[in-house]
Amino acid sequence: METQYTPRAGTVWLIGAGPGDPELLTVKAARLIAQADAVVFDHLVGNGIMDLARADARRIYAGKEASNHTLPQESINRLLVDLAREGLSVVRLKGGDPFIFGRGGEELETLAASGIPFEVVPGVTAAAGCAAYSAFPLTHRDHAQSVTFVTGHLKDGTVNLDWPALARPGQTVVFYMGIGAADEICRQMIEHGLPAQTPAAVVRNGTLPTQQTLVATLGTLPQRIAESGITPPALIVVGSVVNLHSRLNWFEQK
Numbered sequence: 725m726e727t728q729y730t731p732r733a734g735t736v737w738l739i740g741a742g743p744g745d746p747e748l749l750t751v752k753a754a755r756l757i758a759q760a761d762a763v764v765f766d767h768l769v770g771n772g773i774m775d776l777a778r779a780d781a782r783r784i785y786a787g788k789e790a791s792n793h794t795l796p797q798e799s800i801n802r803l804l805v806d807l808a809r810e811g812l813s814v815v816r817l818k819g820g821d822p823f824i825f826g827r828g829g830e831e832l833e834t835l836a837a838s839g840i841p842f843e844v845v846p847g848v849t850a851a852a853g854c855a856a857y858s859a860f861p862l863t864h865r866d867h868a869q870s871v872t873f874v875t876g877h878l879k880d881g882t883v884n885l886d887w888p889a890l891a892r893p894g895q896t897v898v899f900y901m902g903i904g905a906a907d908e909i910c911r912q913m914i915e916h917g918l919p920a921q922t923p924a925a926v927v928r929n930g931t932l933p934t935q936q937t938l939v940a941t942l943g944t945l946p947q948r949i950a951e952s953g954i955t956p957p958a959l960i961v962v963g964s965v966v967n968l969h970s971r972l973n974w975f976e977q978k
């Protein structure tokens with residue numbers, strides 16, 4: 725093993741744990757988790773990944789379910805600074821990739837302002853993991869020339885997005901945190917020009933044995949979600965690529 729990645733005292737490693745399947749962790753992430761003095765982790769970090777931590781490592785659960793923020797963001801920022809100042813090597817472990825809807829940037833800004841050294845290890849983001857395990861490519865020459873990741877998180881009951889851009893044909897749009905706003909998302913995409921028959925899917929628990937993929941259309945997706953009782957964590961994916969799921973599915977039980 726190379727030694728260049730050995731955690732140094734007083735440093736924070738911001739690490740993406742991937743979307744759920746622990747085998748999607750990078751080699752670098754696995755090595756750092758196994759060596760760190762302290763690991764601060766979120767709720768979407770896949771089962772089994774924390775087993776890699778040293779038996780004597782400090783493990784701190786920082787939470788972050790949609791409506792149940794166990795530690796406020798400012799407390800997490802402060803905690804990382806305090807642990808590093810204690811002289812510990814600290815891993816800050818987040819689901820997916822830390823720079824995609826992960827607030828990783830905010831945490832690093834606090835570390836930088838406090839003079840704490842840090843490094844970043846990317847992870848497989850939920851969109852890439854769900855696309856791979858639900859068996860639809862996010863881009864495809866016959867379907868989508870681009871892919872856009874957006875947050876569907878409701879603010880004051882609405883989703884404030886650039887709907888005319890998102891409703892353009894020939895692309896795939898992936899909504900993170902959009903399950904609670906599925907009605908609004910589908911309605912806006914149709915109002916801004918996409919046909920109600922446009923394929924749309926939900927992937928829940930992507931890359932895990934409990935993964936569920938539900939393929940519908942913009943017109944039918946909200947009702948299908950309500951009927952199936954699907955809850956987070958889930959992505960909404962809009963675009964004709966999702967129709968490839970039925971032909972390419974290799975992962976989910978048939």
Ligand SMILES: C[S@@+](CC[C@H](N)C(=O)[O-])C[C@H]1O[C@@H](n2cnc3c(N)ncnc32)[C@H](O)[C@@H]1O
Nearest residue numbers: 820821824826849850900901929930957958959
């Ligand atoms: C706060 S965001 C974090 C995203 C993460 N940083 C990433 O790169 O995947 C949490 C949202 O990511 C999506 N998500 C994360 N893991 C997922 C999974 N295994 N299956 C489906 N969606 C997932 C859901 O939309 C969830 O509400």
